[in-house]
Amino acid sequence: MTLGIMQSDVEQRIDFAKMRKYKVTRIQEQLAKQDMGAVVLFDPDNVRYASSTALGEWARDKYMRWCIVPREGDPYLFELGSAVKVKNILAPWLPQDHVRPSSPWNRGASGPGCFDNAVKATITNIKTALKQSGVSEMPIGVDMVDMYILEGLKGSGLNIVNGWDVMWDARIIKSPEELALIETAASIADGCYQYISERIRPGVRESDIVADIYGWLLSHGCDRVTGVNCVSGPRSNPHPHDYSDRMIRPGELVFIDIMGHYLGYGTCYYRTFATTKATQRQKDLYQKAYDWVQASIEAVRPGATTTDVANTWPTAKELGFSDELSAMGLCVGHGIGVSIHEKPIISRLFNDYPTVLEPGMHFALETFCGEGGDGARIEQQIIVTETGNKVITQWPCEELMVCAPR
Template sequence: MEDSPLQPGAADLPDRLHRARRAAADAGVGAMFITPGADLRYLTGYQATPLERLTCLVVPSEGDPFLVVPALEKPAAEASPAGALDIEIVGFGETDDAYELIARRLPAGAPLFAVDNQMWAEKLLAFQAALPGAQVSLAGDVLSGLRMRKTPAEVAALRTAGAAIDQVHRRIGAWLKPGRTEREVARDIADAIIAAGHATVDFVIVGSGPNGASPHHEVSDRVIAPGDPVVIDIGGGTADGYRSDSTRTYAVGEPPAAFRELYEVLRTAQTAQTDAVRPGITAEQLDAVGRDIITAAGYGDHFIHRTGHGIGLETHEEPYIVAGSARPLEPGMAFSVEPGIYLPGTFGARIEDIVVCTEEGGERLNLTGRDLVVLPS
């Protein structure tokens, strides 16, 4: 599906390209090569399909950006928001060498170029062959500083995505029942994600009983039993490309007393972390807020992942809320706060909200309750 010219950030695209060029120059990068993915969509609004044929936005530190596409894809590129930008869209034929085409348009002897972090290896090798002697770096090092600070329009898009995934969590009781398999429940949830306003289903995790102790379990044919705690982590992409991601943990009937104790520790930690979001707190300090509570309760060895990840056009992007990151939070940064406690072979629990750092503190974009929901068994 092509992006609408009214997508969040569309009016900002010329400024994004200008800032990207300036950032590349400041980093000493002669040109950035951006192939299909979130970086291309961020800079041009073009949601190009990854193909063996090259599609590439070239952002030189000096000179004008241009977009190189296969000739058969040129009408689609021109119909996308990229077509409304003041950049040249260059089509190439089946027998043309797109890499040489790009190399000829760059200043001779450019010492450094940067490629997007998800560029296919075969394309990187082709660029290296076309630009012998040039050094390669990652464009993500240049662009992440731009992408992680969301504009008001982007925050509004994330807020809409968060409200849509909240709708799904509010209906979990209709599907999560004893005797059903995780896979059956996940199928209903996936349908509901689309019905709630998403264009794509990115993931559905239904981890029941001991499967909940695996953070990325996804689904299986395990039959849900009375008393099972169940971790449900779901997310999708809206038509404008912005993502949702929210986790709630449920119990099908009364869970074990040990689980209730664990869950209360987790709820206290996650609430303290979301309340602690403010400009200036570092990523590692925010991680420690919840981790210290969980550790003091004796579960420190069972919180086995970082507190959170940035979110926007990708479900996982900068900033990462993790020990060792001294990055101070700034207004506009959007990220998950999702501590978890996992007892292998027994059960696990996770609570996840998307939070935006504002001048006043943190704004939760997921507004369903964080108390344990006990469903009929």
């Protein structure tokens, strides 16, 4: 069920305190299971998940802020210095002494002496927090590094191990609150498709469509847009996975992917349209893509596996490729939460390594069918429920929609 996107004193909507506690508990359960003392997080999505804080997209790739989650107790947030006071005011769920100035090295852009000192300070800060949590002698997970912090960690005396599995395994099962945010994000994209379907017509460029979608999403409650794909006409087969400034022409297929985030939680949501008219071949290609995605949805239930789902799709050879690696990304599924691609990943390429589906998982299933200069793409977002599944992407896709018909 979706409710309003603002807080309300007359409806119980999202219990954020409950959600924050759930996420930290999930991480700490994985730390205990995988015998780690803490995990050090540099990935921005992991930092948001663990600390329930964020900074603007400008900071995403600069190693500007990071977080430590110990096996017990509250997370530590190392924040851009001038933002620490703001976090103390606006993020009271983190103890004030756990929000500390970071020492960013800006991927080395600050110069040799500066980044050398910054990396040394970062290592010292990490070790101090680990000692205060009583876990400095245990294995310490790290999710991602650049070459500068990697060199610093090598000589730190810490037992550094891969921390990504802790985070992926923590994030794979969503709480009811997370699922409510995800469904609200999908409802925003539903509305965006109504808006954009009225703007798809000859003479409009792919980039115009992308710009319109960005503006609509941000003005209707999204706080981040990972990206938007818009692919038209002969660019639609083979699938380029991006947009251009190409102008849409009459009689062409156009497919669009909306990757917007509401309060951190994302969508990945393809729909295909025809412009002015649809040929029989276009309708046939679309019907195949639709039938394939529907078959995969029907395979989703607790206890089924990712291999069961992937086996409903055509093989690489049936799609015209020599092997599954070459066909990767056409018929595929992927978890969605604060990141657009999370566990589980569903593909024939990984059929030898199945994941059992559990209630609380959320993922997208997407298919593609192309021939000549036409390609059709459909994607649905699915929640695994106690008894089966729930499709949360509601823009109609049973038939190929013709925009600006003539």
